[in-house]
Amino acid sequence: MLIIMGLEAPREDIEKVKTKIELCGCIPHEIPGSSKLAIGITGPTNKLNEDDFQLMPSVHEVVRVTKKFKLVSRQMKSEDTVIDFGNAKIGSKELAIIAGPCSVESREQMFLIADQLKNMGINFLRAGAYKPRSSPYSFQGMKEEGLKILDEVKNKFDIKIVTEVLNPGTLPLVAEVADIIQVGARNMQNFNLIEEVGKTGKPVLLKRGMSATVEDLLLSAEYILAQDNYNVILCERGIRTFETSTRNTLDLNAVPVIKSYTHLPVIVDPSHGIGIGDKIAPMALASVACGADGLMIEVHPNPAEAMSDGFQSLNPKQFEKLLGKLSQLAPIVDKEFELCRTVK
């Protein structure tokens, strides 16, 4: 259930509505909007009586929310959520590009790629310090040492850091460095972790699980919003199907479908989505063409020598070429993407 009030509603009226909700054992959530104030309600809403609210001062409307997901739904908030990072935004008309290597491998590697990306006008750097790997014998990341490198890079290049958290134990360390905390596909339904991540208040990048439906993804996001953290970015990265010629099946259908269900930004990771280096650029273009708010792309100074996922990384030159195409494509789908002057 959702209580719509005017933006001009006095604080007193708002508090009265919230108190009434709490008296019934439910939780009120103030949802920021540009033309009206909405109070979302979660909990045992069957105990609430619509009519009781309709007559309260400053209340314009009472709306039933019919989807299983509440706070993430367009019914709760019709306008797009925009997450503002100062020098860049995610969810606005501005196309958001997150780029970088799969893993932090060394200080040199990170300084090199951060410099290259920053010069191309990229404001979000991705790189994993902790790596989830199917086999216990694979490289698991540089861990705390990797985080330290990311912190240095962040300060030196004024670039936002996107990095993955694997468990609540290391969350405080990750949250200190990350501008956006990434939750990987395998942890999308690790509900305790996502709740804890939500509580940090930091923007969260939530990747869709390999066998998660669109509804599952939105319900997981709901766990984060229920912590009153509205800064969630959803990421399509491919699902598991019978097809074996590609690493995953990138479900681009999900982009317009998710955008119609939720106000949250949606980005696409074509690197994992197809898993074949020379086919990432076309899938990146397709992602933007069908309405993605941004992209997350693996870029490595030297893909052939990457410690993980090199086969699906672009080198800086290939990436720069893709940026050129994106800048041409963006306006066609009502997005903006300005190439940095340094890109020829």
Place this chain on the structure above:
Amino acid sequence: MLIIMGLEAPREDIEKVKTKIELCGCIPHEIPGSSKLAIGITGPTNKLNEDDFQLMPSVHEVVRVTKKFKLVSRQMKSEDTVIDFGNAKIGSKELAIIAGPCSVESREQMFLIADQLKNMGINFLRAGAYKPRSSPYSFQGMKEEGLKILDEVKNKFDIKIVTEVLNPGTLPLVAEVADIIQVGARNMQNFNLIEEVGKTGKPVLLKRGMSATVEDLLLSAEYILAQDNYNVILCERGIRTFETSTRNTLDLNAVPVIKSYTHLPVIVDPSHGIGIGDKIAPMALASVACGADGLMIEVHPNPAEAMSDGFQSLNPKQFEKLLGKLSQLAPIVDKEFELCRTVK
């Protein structure tokens, strides 16, 4: 195996090579190319000795084909196959757009939509006279009567007809009217039907089966090429996965993957691929963005009254708007698409 000869090779030398192939119980296929002549070989090629051919006059090279599919592979023919229909092409730089209703419903409906589409510069009209339906109690198409209407439309509007064949019995009737014979997803592995369709020599539009891998699709195309019919258009139209928020999961990854394996043109049907009317346009744009040679789109004069699949049809106005976007997108991905003058 593949024998590469010079374009200037005398007929005599070519025939010698072909005879040698036949003597070993194999079948030679002359494959048209712009810079060289290739002789593809199918059958028990293990009986052939590479060295025997290498020394024959006019033979430049002997190539082992390592994929299960032979004639469709880029190894056999590196250049893109272009199918020329006089006033339009499929497989060239020119973006090919096939549009029209799911089913032929009446003479009035078809004349109306053909007129609208032709005015928008569309050269390929799709409409099913025979409809494969999961339930025996659903509308199965106007059948022979539908074909007659298509024939009238074809002559009156000078538009190419794309229509589906369901079984060998009605193939002669369909082949008489169709400029492109469509084989639907459910018949992709109806090998007898596709062989018979191949033998007509007419261009074939082969849709990917709901659970067919990319390799399966290429092997089915191979059945047609093995009849010496090289005019095959492959069509991605969505696969079956666990996701239930869309009708199918459009596998756009398949587009660049198939293009790298084969010289045949690849188009996409976003109408079946997502199955939600207001999300077809974004998926159409995405299809072209990742490299499709064309699109097949359901357009109905009045989707709300369609006898089948109305929920996934565009009306002419929505379609025209999409064409505008496509004309902007095409040059970015090295394609051409000129809007007709009559489109404002």
Place this chain on the structure above:
Amino acid sequence: MLIIMGLEAPREDIEKVKTKIELCGCIPHEIPGSSKLAIGITGPTNKLNEDDFQLMPSVHEVVRVTKKFKLVSRQMKSEDTVIDFGNAKIGSKELAIIAGPCSVESREQMFLIADQLKNMGINFLRAGAYKPRSSPYSFQGMKEEGLKILDEVKNKFDIKIVTEVLNPGTLPLVAEVADIIQVGARNMQNFNLIEEVGKTGKPVLLKRGMSATVEDLLLSAEYILAQDNYNVILCERGIRTFETSTRNTLDLNAVPVIKSYTHLPVIVDPSHGIGIGDKIAPMALASVACGADGLMIEVHPNPAEAMSDGFQSLNPKQFEKLLGKLSQLAPIVDKEFELCRTVK
């Protein structure tokens, strides 16, 4: 809709009901039952008025059928359908075992295996004369010659022949030899073929398509029953999923689910379902344990030399051992299976 009449209803009353149905443009189907006579109705049943029938002589009840599939549903006919072949039945308490090689390979092979199977008490012999193959270059079966061999075997060993039909063109030839006409997974939605097969009046073994839901399978069976051919056997043979360690994913859940929806017999093909020779026996036992009415199993005199699917065939000795286990298992799940005396 379904009209229930007493078994003692005079023909005159029955005909009146049928005529009334036909006058509304619908088709009546007399459905044999042991305690009552049901008249199933297909077509535009919305034109029928329930009340009109309720008052007609000998009519006991009028039932709405709510599933998309009608004639196959338990609502239409609650008792199990039993198909009687004289010396054996399918759908009764008696476990039905269909065994034999993937393909007819030679007269010697077929005589040898038929003799071995008959000695084990097997009454149904499977073997393909026409083989659907993903690649046009694979062995496609002995075709007409194979049918002739099957005909000889049938007469000599008094064993029922189960063999696959691939297209309407060769259906008359197949129907002449086959006691049960098999429609393969790839043709499950080749609606024209299954209608034609239905019209022969012969028992039909309908295999589930690789990406067909249980509902799709039942709707395809409905096509056959709508031809007034009620002798349909459904066969689960594995579906396509992301798992690659087995050829297919045998969906045994489907067995009790299908049995609850329909009166038709359900058998399982564990050979295709798992595709690993030494794991067929456990899956055969599992199939019967969850309620299958029978099994279809690939048995070859010498699997290592089979021309197709040898890796998933049992040799006669392995098969005999399985039969021993089945005879122990059957009574636990309320089935009967007597071992032949000759089996030690």
Place this chain on the structure above:
Amino acid sequence: MLIIMGLEAPREDIEKVKTKIELCGCIPHEIPGSSKLAIGITGPTNKLNEDDFQLMPSVHEVVRVTKKFKLVSRQMKSEDTVIDFGNAKIGSKELAIIAGPCSVESREQMFLIADQLKNMGINFLRAGAYKPRSSPYSFQGMKEEGLKILDEVKNKFDIKIVTEVLNPGTLPLVAEVADIIQVGARNMQNFNLIEEVGKTGKPVLLKRGMSATVEDLLLSAEYILAQDNYNVILCERGIRTFETSTRNTLDLNAVPVIKSYTHLPVIVDPSHGIGIGDKIAPMALASVACGADGLMIEVHPNPAEAMSDGFQSLNPKQFEKLLGKLSQLAPIVDKEFELCRTVK
């Protein structure tokens, strides 16, 4: 790599081998066997030289392990792993039955069901104190209070407790009460959690993820064995496919496949696997028929009133009937299952 030594090998020789392994930066794992002692090796085994070990005293053989999973493989340990709980075993000939409600709901409920199950001879009680739920607004379990109830039940009825852990934070609490720590499907690739669980040394029940391949499952188990905890039970509980008539697709093929790859016990959860109350019994029988070492079944005193998953729970009477069938089935597949005297 695997070093095979005689059981009579002096400790001195064993330590020499282990030291040599450690000197190369690898980790030795002593693997208990009945006829020989195996030293498994993980880490950068490419630095090891086979020949160096072949000549060491008491070394019989050096074996290359070719699968990605090492310690879990049959190559490392050919005999079945049996986990001994005193009054019951898992992995032996004795069929292991784990039963109980989805969630701990109250002290009364748990005492009632524990009494009923114990009277039927059941030695393993399942019930979740912490429940992972797709929606943040669903019942999440009684948590610590639930654990306390389980502890009481355990002491009063001398029954082993199987209960799920959701995160490292509550692991110590769970480990104190649980005899077997369950890791749910959604956490199968929560590598940090499974490592921590492994370190407790307690037996672990690892459920297969909804989109995990058999290889993924074995690699996750490898994480636990790499902590030198060999007491892992694998559990098939259904995968996600396109089929919608059942909650999941129970992949029984996986049972014989996993058993051939690993020495670890494999059980099946048909309750989640099909998710339809009246079809759990047939799937339970099928699971045992194809070789499962045991079953995990939801049994609730009153399914209609269960707080979660009631639709897929058996009531005690239905469960007792199933036990009767299982006792008849077990000997056919070389298992033992004795019905308790109290079961009529």
